[in-house]
Amino acid sequence: MTVAEPHTTLRLNVNGISHTVEVPDRRLLSDVLRHDLGLTGTHVGCEHGVCGACTVRFDGAPVRSCLVFAASAQGHEITTVEGIGRDPEHPSDVQQAFIDCHGLQCGFCTPGFITTIDAFLDENPNPSEDEAREAVSGNLCRCTGYQNIVEP
C-alpha cells in the first residue's frame, strides 16, 4: 500500500534563476538542488551538518543545504558552486586558486570549500592564516591534509 505523501509546489531562487518545482514536503534543499534542478555540484556526505560538502550560500551566508528543507528556502537567494565563477572555462579567483595550489584531489569536498571561502573572503578579503583555518574548520577533506587549501 502506498499513501500519497504531502507535496508542495515551491518557488526557489537558485543562482539568480527562479525555479518552480513540485516536491514532497520532506525534501531537503540539497536533494532539490541535485535531483530536481540537476545542480550536482552540491555534494552530500553526512546529512547531519558535520562534513560541509553540501554548503551553499543562503542570502550570502554559508549554510548546510542538508539541514534546510527546500520549503524553508523559499524567498531566499541560494548560490551553489555552479553560481560561482562565470562558467567552467572562466572560474572565479577562489576556484582558480584551488586549481593552482593543488587544493583538491578527489574533489568531493571542494564545492563546500568554495562556497564557504567565497563567502568568507567577501567579508574578510585579507585574512590571517588563523582566520583562514577557522573559516574552513567546518569543512572536512579526506585527501589533501588541508595545507594546500589554507595556503591559497
Next chain:
Amino acid sequence: MKPSPFTMHRPTTLDEALELLRAYGAKGKVIAGGQSLVPVLNMRLAAPEHLIDITALTGLDGISVAEGSVEVGALVTHRRLERSPEARAAQPLLRAALGCVAHPAIRNRGTTVGSLAHADPNGEMPAILALTGGWVTARGDSGERRIGWEDFNVGPLETSLEPHELLTSATFPALAPGQRGGFKELTRRTGDYALAGVGMILTIENETMTGLRASFVSVTDMPVVVDLGEAVAGVPVAAADSAAPAVAAAVEACVDPVGDIHATADYRRRLAGVLAGRLLEELAQPPAGSAQPRDSLAPAEGAA
C-alpha cells in the same frame, strides 16, 4: 538518511503559527533553524507528522538591549547575536560562549532560542541562560508567560514548554557593576561539542573577590548554577591564582559527567575543574580584558 514523510506548514503571522500549534502541536514540531531538528529527522530519531516552520514569521528577529538585559527574539541566529556589539557590551558571556557553538555555517542558520528549546546538556546556551539568571517568553493558548531557567529545564533534552506553545524570545540579564563573566571549553576539534565547558561570573569589590558562580556544559545532565563563593571570598583579585585549586576542587566535587567514546567520566570531571581554575585566573586579570571574548582553548593535543 532521509526524514520520514510529514506535512510542512509555513505560517507568516504569530497568530497563524499559534493556530497551527493548537491543531498539530501534539503530533508535530516547531522548526526554526533546523540545525538540531533536521539531523534528528534525517537519522529518523523522530518522525513528527507536521512541521511548523517559523522562519517566515516577522517581528521575532530583534535583539534588544535595555533595562539591564539582552532580549533575543526567537529567529535571531547564533551568528547575529554573536556579532551584536550592544549584546556583547551588556553581557560578554553571550559572545564568549556563542563563539564555541558549532561552526560558522551552523551558527548562520541555528537560532539561540532554538538551542534553548532543544535543551541539550552539551549545548552552551542553556548553561549561559542559567548562569545569567535568564528566562524565556512563550506564547500559547493561555497568552504569554515568562519561564525562568530553573522551571524551563526539566531534564536532558526536555523543557516545560507545552505542545501548543511557541517561544518568542529569551532574556539574558546583563552583568552588574563589579562583575566579570567568561566562558571556556575544551573540544576535540574546533566547533565540536565540548568535552567539558565552564561559564563563570566573578564579583569583585575593592580589589577583593566576593562572589563566584559557575555553570557547565557536557558535565551535568541539565543546567545548574553552582555557588563557588566560599572558595574565593575575601581573596584579593591579585592573588586569584591561590584560590584556583580550591575552585577546581569544588567544581570536581559537584559535576557529574557521563563517559562516552570521546572521554571518560573521570577525565571530563578533571577537565571541568582545570578549566574552572584557569578561567578564574583569566577573569582576575586587569579589567582591560574583562570584556574580551574567551574562546575555547586549542583542541586537545593528539585529537582525532
